[in-house]
Amino acid sequence: MGEDEITAWFAQQRRLSGEDFPIGVGDDMAEIRLSEAATVLITTDMLLDGVHFDLGKATLRQVGYKAMAVSLSDCAAMATVPVGAVVSVALAKGFDEEQLKELHGGIVEAGDKYGCALVGGDITSWRGDEPFAISVAMLSRRGATEPIRRSGAKVGDAICVTGALGGALLGKHSEFEPRVAEALKIAAMVSLNAMIDLSDGLSSDLNRICKASGVGAVIDSSRIPISDEGQKMKDPLASALNDGEDFELLFTLAEGESEKLLKNWDGDVPIARIGWVTESGKMEIKMPDGQMRDLEVRGYEHLG
């Protein structure tokens, strides 16, 4: 089973009350109702040394920043407003106070930038040579709109992305900018049907929207914005489709809404329309030579 299959299995084991949990297992964040007037959204991400970062290359400040930024990107994926986070760490043997302070510096740097307070956490230490691990649980609140889910894509929707994709393997992933402000701004300008953040690669994350919405998609390869780092890869298109850790937004909206957005968007981060939603149930890609091919899911696999 891959991550998506096991997540779906978990979701089937217990039925959550839709009233108490407006959004349950399987989206970028879950939503919990606290009272008639208030809900809170929650996400958690665990990062491991040797898997999600390499302490031989990255500084602890960068690791703290990235751990927060990954969860902030999930807040962006739902167009919600980050509020607070708790951070748990499993320290490698010999980890000292100075190192903890450096890690803390990265955590609060990201938190301050995006308005998310560090409100607690937990520190544990390994006895042997086990690697460093860090886990963030982050809470957010609704913005001006309902949280944007993965499951709302409609046949005929335009598919858009922010920024440029690919090349995260060349290092841009350690200090990326989660698109929190952009998501809130886009959601305020137009009506979005579905959204996700690109953590595992366009092919994987678009597939999640298609599966959750029961639709298909056609992507035009010539319209995919490829980053400068992605252009340096051996196969830039494959890098943009599959490498992951872009942490850009992928969203769908009605054709007319996409025209309105592209015409009026004045943000620093560009938005590109890369395709459209179909009823085929499968993902296809128009290759540079004009041929249509099935778009295979080749993004990052967590349980690999």
Ligand SMILES: [Mg+2]
């Ligand atoms: Mg996500």
